[in-house]
Amino acid sequence: MADEERPGAERFLPEARDLQSLRAAAADCRGCELYRDATQVVFSTGHARTALVLVGEQPGDREDVEGAPFVGPAGRILDQALRDAGIDRDEVYLTNAVKHFRFRRQGKRRIHEKPAVGNIVACHPWLEAELDAVQPEVVVCLGATAGRSVLGRTTRIQQERGRLQKSPEGRAVLVTTHPSALLRLKDDPGWDAAYDAFVSDLEAAAKAAKAARSANGAETGADR
Numbered sequence: 001m002a003d004e005e006r007p008g009a010e011r012f013l014p015e016a017r018d019l020q021s022l023r024a025a026a027a028d029c030r031g032c033e034l035y036r037d038a039t040q041v042v043f044s045t046g047h048a049r050t051a052l053v054l055v056g057e058q059p060g061d062r063e064d065v066e067g068a069p070f071v072g073p074a075g076r077i078l079d080q081a082l083r084d085a086g087i088d089r090d091e092v093y094l095t096n097a098v099k100h101f102r103f104r105r106q107g108k109r110r111i112h113e114k115p116a117v118g119n120i121v122a123c124h125p126w127l128e129a130e131l132d133a134v135q136p137e138v139v140v141c142l143g144a145t146a147g148r149s150v151l152g153r154t155t156r157i158q159q160e161r162g163r164l165q166k167s168p169e170g171r172a173v174l175v176t177t178h179p180s181a182l183l184r185l186k187d188d189p190g191w192d193a194a195y196d197a198f199v200s201d202l203e204a205a206a207k208a209a210k211a212a213r214s215a216n217g218a219e220t221g222a223d224r
């Protein structure tokens, strides 16, 4: 893929960097080739000033059609895990490292394809602008693509998961698995342990966000 195919999102960012302006401007992004075949941009759900931001990989088939992140099968697992971790989904900001669906066609089906590093890099300005607008206490990376975008390097989920670390911009970051990885384990004997580890990582992130927000003299979304 030539670089001119992925000039990056920077030039499409609006002057105003509030979430509403970012969402509106992202609809016209041509920062990489993925806008061509996807139905629409899938930006985020949630509002500014939440203590916890969750970053996924990219919209899936269902998200691409509905225009909202985490509304498909992986989203249902995430919803359940958030409930089990005592986190109100309405009080977290949910987004993806890459805002358009990457897929290949197989007959009438659209098969998910992992975003290339070039897509992640091209789309990173949107994520960075979102994080600047929201100013969360903790960013949770759901999977290696989110880790690559937020930490700016290859992320090994099993070695790094569950502990707080700093992004190059100084943000508190916790890496965990993507709920779609759990989905693939659904009928596997390892499901219970994998799901419990995921919930435990979310609990750790919420606890750290709550402590940081309390230290800053404000109430966290996690305890509202």
Ligand code: SF4
Pocket (backbone or CB within 6 Å): 008, 009, 026, 029, 030, 031, 032, 033, 034, 035, 041, 098, 099, 100, 119, 122, 123, 124, 126
């Ligand atoms: S994936 Fe990101 S960089 Fe590429 S066109 Fe979509 S919004 Fe722009």
